[in-house]
Amino acid sequence: MNQDKAIYLENKYFSPANEAVRLEREGDYIGAWKKWNDALHYAKGENIGWCIARAEYCRKTGRF
Numbered sequence: 001m002n003q004d005k006a007i008y009l010e011n012k013y014f015s016p017a018n019e020a021v022r023l024e025r026e027g028d029y030i031g032a033w034k035k036w037n038d039a040l041h042y043a044k045g046e047n048i049g050w051c052i053a054r055a056e057y058c059r060k061t062g063r064f
Contacts, residue, residue, distance in 0.1 A: 024054075
């Protein structure tokens with residue numbers, strides 16, 4: 001994989017992940033859950049488990 005593609009895929013993960021963090025802080029757990037699931041599609045390594053854990057937390061906290 002070339003470096004440009006790696007940076008592109010990394011940004012595809014961090015953009016929704018950072019948005020999910022912001023939504024969690026604002027108390028929008030449904031929106032955050034959606035963003036964590038979006039980020040999961042591009043996550044690698046330990047970030048996969050992190051996305052799953054945060055999405056599950058949002059699901060439980062948002063009670064949906």
